[in-house]
Amino acid sequence: MNEILTLSALSILVVSFGVGIVVGLTGMGGGALMTPALIFLGVNPTAAVANDLVAAAANKSVGAVVHAREGSPNLRLAAWLIVGSVPTAAAGAFIIDAVGTDESQTTFVKTAIGCALIFTAVTYTLRMYLGMRAAARGVVAGDTDPAVRPIPTLIVGAVGGLLVGITSVGSGSLIMVALLLLYPTLSAVRLVGTDLVQAVPLVMSAAITHVIVSGVDVGVLVPLIVGGMPGTFLGARIANRVPQAVVRRGIVIVLSLTGLTLLGVPPVAIGLIAAGLVILGPVVWALVREQVNRPVPAADSADGPAESAPQRSGSSGGSPGDHGA
Template identity: 65%
Template sequence: MTELFTGDFLPLLLVSSLIGVVIGLTGMGGGALMTPALVFLGIPPSTAVANDLVAAAVNKSVGATVHAKHGSPHFKLAKWLIIGSVPTAFAGAFIIDNLGDFDVQQTFLKTAIGCTLLITATTYFLRMYLELARGILDDPNAPDPEVRPIPTLLIGTLGGLLVGITSVGSGTLIMVLLLLLYPALSAVKLVGTDLVQAIPLVVSAAIGHVIVNGVDWSILVPLLIGGAPGTFLGARLAAVVPQSIVRRGIVIVLTVSSLAMLGVPSLWVGFSGAALLILGPVVWGLLRMHHGLPAFENEHLPGGRPKAARGRDSE
């Protein structure tokens, strides 16, 4: 038991707690943040992916159970996603294991994680924009859209492969693709469906990595201990913390992390982060104005719409 409480225990506990808060605040998947954080702490990419997937399998099961009890998931849609994602997610660890020796695998994983993070940052920004554009027109009582099996299957297949290799993509990427394919799907059903399909996806990927790499309990235990309380705290803070600001910050963090993982020189990573920090609010303000909203929101409302705009939309 004492071997669990190594010198890395407290840093891992702190990181998992902070990322849990972000997950609770925004509802995004943790792999996009947790895996690079573990790598930056000096943990080999393959070990980081394996342990993050096992922790995610536990955490997502809790969230999906809550949504299932409230009847929000679109189960027929989730079925096709699961059919596509489970086999490719399970295959991810075996694909990595057949790439070559340990060093080759870790180099490949760092590049793959970096590319996936860049894709995730882009799709996360796209998700924010789509939510802004849809605003309160989102109707949770709207009828379910007709399922398109083949495109949905392909989304699951792609998402499962990315998660199986990098542990990133089960939340943000799949949700954005579903938004594009099913624009009439309400936000609550979108989140519920994504959580339900993510359970077998992440469990399948986790099993594959456990078979190939095993788990490191000194890493997994602090991830489990810190993640749940952090997520609970984040969920409680979501009502008072402006999500728009947090989400834009996440886009910057994901982008900077991806560049660092891809080996971009630190100077350019710093310049890129500073440019996003300065120009990001300006671009977002222009997008809000394009949709008839104030450049900067003053109140915390779904979609970032002030009360006045909400009142006009409902009239």
Template identity: 65%
Template sequence: MGDLITLSALSVLVVSFGVGIVVGLTGMGGGALMTPALILLGINPAAAVANDLVAASVNKSVGAAVHWRTGSPNLRLAGLLMCTSVPFAFAGGFIVKSLGDEGAQTDFLTYAIGVALLFTAATYGLRMYLQLRHVTAGNRAPTTAPRLRPVPTLLIGAIGGLLVGITSVGSGSLIMVALLLLYPTLSAVKLVGTDLVQAVPLVLAAAVGHVLTEGVTWAVLIPLVLGGTPGTYLGSRMASWVSQSVIRRGIVIVLTLTGLKMLGVPPEIVGIVGAGLLLLGPLAWGWVRQTRGLPAFDNNLGAWRVDRERSGSD
């Protein structure tokens, strides 16, 4: 019991609460923020990935249950993704274990998570642009379900599952953006619902693979769940109070700088990149918005707006 009430456990509790708020505000998967945060707190990368995956499987189950009850997910699309994402995610823990001793695993995971964070930052920026493009293209969601494209969908599931299984990063960012590109007419509520439903067995399979090879650290897992759940709830309630555009740009900056740090980039370079993103990023985004006929500095809307009279059939 004493192991659960330590300064380290309290640090994890506070950080998971903060990450939960961000997840609730943006709908972004917490692995891209929580796993590197745990590593920066001094937790072994393999243990950070394993425990974050177990905690994420709990949190995502709650979100998926809500979307299942509202009927928003495209179950055929979710099932197709699961065909490849689940087995590849399960294999992640065994792949990491096969790399050798703890030192080799730490070096590989640190580098892999750094690359995954930079990739996630890029895909998250792309997601913002795609939403902006949908806003200016009419912002209307069709009532008919999109035609499934099995081969690219299975490929998305395999790549996303493998990335999540190894690093715990990607279930709420990479797969979401890939679905946006592949199924641009899928409404926002169905997109989020589909991603959450397929993410539950995906993350659960990845968690089982890592638990079998790495085990569970209760002093890390319990604060993750106790802090993340109320944080996500609070963030969801605060979502309408805070500028989503500013938050999303801030997340891209945080992911980029964290990824560079984990790749061993010198602090001076990281600082220069951070300053550039902080000062020039808003100007660049404002210019992009103006090219789409929108005000340079205004909250961007959701990807789709469904007519009130049509929402019941969507």
């Protein structure tokens, strides 16, 4: 009991509450934010991954049950993702364990998380761009299930599962973007529901093997769950009152800088990159938005009605608020 009532545990509780708010606001996968936060709080990287996976398994189960009751997931699509992801997610802990000494494992996991965060920042930016482009073209959410493409879906599940198993990053961000690209006619609610349903066995598989290999720290796990659940609830409640575009672009900047830090980039370089992202980022994004919102010339629209006429597609719905990015 004493290991729960410590300053370190209190810090983790506060941070997990804050991360939970962000997850509730944006739907962003908590692992991309919580795992590096635990590392910066002094938790060993392998322990950070293990404890975050166990906490995520509990939190995602709640969301998956809600979506399953509402009938939103595409269960056939989720099944193919699960077949691909569960074995590779389970292998993550054993891959880390096979790296060698504790020091080698720490270096390996930090590097893997750093690369995963950079990749997540890039794909999250792509997700915002797809939502903005869909909104500019008058795309509305579809209401029919697309034909499942087994092989590409299996590959997405396998790659996503391996990434989650090693870093705990990717179940709610990278896989979501891949689904957007593979199934653009999948509606927003089905996209989120499908991702949540497939994420439960994926995260559980990774969590179980991490517990077997390295165990969990009660002083880390309990504050993660106790702080994360109410934070996520609060974030979801205030989501409509917070400017999503600012929050989402802020997340991309945080992920990028955190990833670079874990990869060992010098602080001076990170400071310069941060200044560039903060100052030039909004300018570049405004130019992109202007280009996307530019009306399609009549000559171009004559080539085919699909580009100018509204379509029924799910790419508009990565998450509520993408369109305003």
